Amino acid sequence: MKFIHTSDWQIGMTRAFLSQEAAARYSQARIDAIRTLGQLAAEHGAQFIVVAGDVFESNQLSAQTLSRALDALNSVPVPVFLLPGNHDPLDASSIFRSKTFREKARDHLIVVTDSAPIPVPGVSNVEVVGAPWFSKRPAVDLCAGALKNLEPEPGVTRILLGHGQVDSLAPDQAQPGVVNQALLEQALAEGRVHYVALGDRHSLTRVGSSDRLCYSGTPLVTDFDEVDPNRALLVELANDACTLTPLTVGFWEFQALQRDINGPQDLAAFAQWLDAIRGKECTVLKVGFTGSVNLALAAELDALLEAQAHVFASLKRRERTTDLAVIPDALDDNAIALSGYADATWKALLAQAASDDTATDALRLMYRLAGGAGSQTGSAGSQAGNAAGSETESAGSNGGSSGA
The missing domain is CATH 3.60.21.10 (Metallo-dependent phosphatases)
Structure with missing residues (x-):
């Protein structure tokens, strides 16, 4: 039977x-x-x-x-x-x-x-x-x-x-x-x-x-x-x-991941991993990042995530488990050309970035708006991509059960 x-x-x-x-x-x-x-x-x-x-x-x-x-x-x-x-x-x-x-x-x-x-x-x-x-x-x-x-x-x-x-x-x-x-x-x-x-x-x-x-x-x-x-x-x-x-029976996948990003090779490996996933339209990912990067690499990561926004069922940066230090360096200064008020703002934010996450976020945005991210031709950000934004934790199953 x-x-x-x-x-x-x-x-x-x-x-x-x-x-x-x-x-x-x-x-x-x-x-x-x-x-x-x-x-x-x-x-x-x-x-x-x-x-x-x-x-x-x-x-x-x-x-x-x-x-x-x-x-x-x-x-x-x-x-x-x-x-x-x-x-x-x-x-x-x-x-x-x-x-x-x-x-x-x-x-x-x-x-x-x-x-x-x-x-x-x-x-x-x-x-x-x-x-x-x-x-x-x-x-x-x-x-x-x-x-x-x-x-x-x-x-x-x-x-x-x-x-x-x-x-x-x-x-x-x-x-x-x-x-x-x-x-x-x-x-x-x-x-x-x-x-x-x-x-x-x-x-x-x-x-x-x-x-x-x-x-x-x-x-x-x-x-x-x-x-x-x-x-x-x-x-x-x-x-x-x-x-x-x-x-x-089903074929959807939910995955929670952690990735270390400390250099271009780490970002390229992450981009290749995303690209190799089959059934992206039925795949939900939330990814936490750890490591230390400059503004250029942070901008590439943002671009990579944004580019895949419409491919995966969901791809979110996992803010709760992300501890990615963004440390501006001389290469970031050389990658963009600013003058006047914009240049003064850039330098003021650089001075605050070491102790102020908001200043770091502002620098990342300025870097991208000034064309820094766009200058990374052939980078990981142009190879694959998806969904920026903060994670929304789901209510649910408590160790795999539905709960009461």
Whole structure:
């Protein structure tokens, strides 16, 4: 018996660091991931799909976004079990109870509304047991509640569908909704369930020593700290064996980098690295710089970043981790010709630059406006480029999980 374990689709998610154009492509990629999961199910012979929470980013999505998601879901050729999570809990405003969902969702889309075992349509002797969220902050371990009265059923294979952080990975084990890992492992050992499909952690993560207790991770990357995102798990249960195969779903990349820039060769190497990246339109980079450069090299770096602004999905200077000393030298003076008030201003700023970052920034701007950057013919700045500007840190996943 094969099925696909996925979670944390968060349809409708936005990222503040993306431009309007890139954000639209990113949103579409989340919809496309649903269709890809359907294709993977057909390709690998998976008989159903379980989504372990956070199908939607919130319960307040536009009718257009929800309709597009349902159109994709309706195209999936196997039953899909949808578990409400902390982003889309089954409360009074639940998106799963909305008029659009009720009218457009086809019968093979099964919303898990309680913990009663649900037979998998078309698959004999297989049940899904869920632990849906009814609020954003549950007061109890919902998985423990789903297992409380569950007894082994000879000949029946069960999948437990849960959402939240297990206590071995939770940053705050005192939170009332934390999932007790020992109880899950006990239920597996007793044969009450045969696989535990977890969601909330955006990184593909095996829990404990058994392959039967796992987080699938998100099918499309959402943050920079996620490990091995863009995945789903193909789960094969046969007799006493459980085989997990990670499947690639998404293709966007989020990378946080540090680069040392101390001379022209460092800048040229960075430019070549940027140029070699494939799929720039689906790549989000934030780069922190360290080192010491003169005004000419600082201007080349600025030009390099600006030149790629429209190529990458996002390319930001990471101000929080940038410690790049800009030290004007005699070559900078020789590279531009100033007179009168401009020359006096230049010299005044030079005198202040050693102790005043604002003066250094003003010198960099004057250098570029005076044509200093433009004189670097054939430089790294003319070879590749992109997005200047300060970094906007994303709210998100706290060590790869979506958080509450």
